[in-house]
Amino acid sequence: MHPFRLLEPESLPEAIETLGRLDGESRLVAGGTALVAMIRLGLVKPDRLVSLHRVPGLNRIRVDGGSLELGAMATHADIERSRTVRDGWPLLAEAVHRVATPAIRTSGTIGGNLAYAEAASDPAPALLCLNAEARVLGPGGERAVPLARFFRGFYEAALEPGEIVTAVRVPPPPAGARGGYVKFTSRSAEDKPLVGVAALVVLDGAGRCVEARIGLGGSAPTPVRADRAERALRGEALTDAAARAAAEAAAGEADPLSDLMGSADYRREMIRVWARRLLIALRDGTALRDGTR
Amino acid sequence: MSLSFTLNGQPCATQAPDHWTVLDLLRDGLGLMGTKYGCGEGVCGTCTVLADGQPIRACLVLAAHVRGRVLVTVEGLERDGRLDPIQTAFAERGAAQCGYCTPGMMLAAKALLLENPSPSEHEVREALSGNLCRCTGYTKIVEAVLAVAGSK
Known part of the structure; x- marks a missing residue:
């Protein structure tokens, strides 16, 4: 592995000061599960790492x-x-x-x-x-x-x-919120998701969405909220058709990449499938198991 | 840098280069070869050891980050010359083929049983989900862990 010097500040002010005075390539390290793997693979070659492990209270x-x-x-x-x-x-x-x-x-x-x-x-x-x-x-x-x-x-x-x-x-979730997260992987179950869909809905007595929030992973260059899908749901009864329409909107507004895990089209299709299933599971209070191709 | 921690029940004080991971420290620094180098990227799980009873990937955790912690490697599973019940169960059930994944499998199982002495098969499979066996021997491994859980 590329050798680096490790600096271990013992307070946040010391960590800020340490980062500020370093020249060259330096990186902050927390658990190291991503960064150490990247260093081992030669993707980054930092001269110094600044570890936060010795800063007390940061894991509260x-x-x-x-x-x-x-x-x-x-x-x-x-x-x-x-x-x-x-x-x-x-x-x-x-x-x-x-x-x-x-x-x-x-x-x-x-x-x-x-x-x-x-x-x-x-x-x-x-x-x-x-x-x-x-x-x-x-x-x-x-x-x-x-x-x-x-x-x-x-x-x-x-x-x-x-x-x-x-x-x-x-912040606390809104009163009466039902939330769920579903992960679809295309290679193996422990992989990062091809797409991940989180949703939080609040339904009134008539089954209408008082609140609807949908978050997407693997569906754009960054994690995103599916604004159009949320707007399609708010104020509407969460029927099968409404869930389908919202999932369609989420797939439409997604901007996924193609990579070894799957193509952009496939990702869009999986958003359509899993967003719909998740919304219906939240409505019905049923469990939804993660999917693997 | 200097480091001290507890290793397999004994205090350990040593020196290591800053960039060493726990895997480098165990194998190259301390000569403990039971912890295997598999993928080196945190994927295969054969380098799994316990830190304060929790499973960690020795290949991804910086050596500095286990300072002051309690480490257990496969060499530390036996006590006073007696195998851990997990080791006995693996041997009796034939839960190893080539054996390369075995240390990591046993430590992942140990971590599970420390936290949950009577896990379901689903919980065993989930606890071992980060440990790959390329001989495809999962059935015997899961049976061995369940046998230990059932014998308590």
């Missing part, structure tokens, strides 16, 4: 003012096992549980997952549906970035040089 999971606050270093395993998350934010627990395999989830972190800006992230579509925001700290101070504006492009997050994601804040 707590509720603050009604919102869930996930420290950036909370691992996927920490989050999926958290009683707080499972009870209050079950859609997030469900999506995080689908990331890769158990021994990856014990290392990979939520901050790392978002900063990596993987288009086919499992947690991102769920967090988009939950209107989460990233807390970002940099030389210029702290700012909050709604997740809807956090993903700037293909593997590109809205982070300036020297900035660190410190936490993810997730």
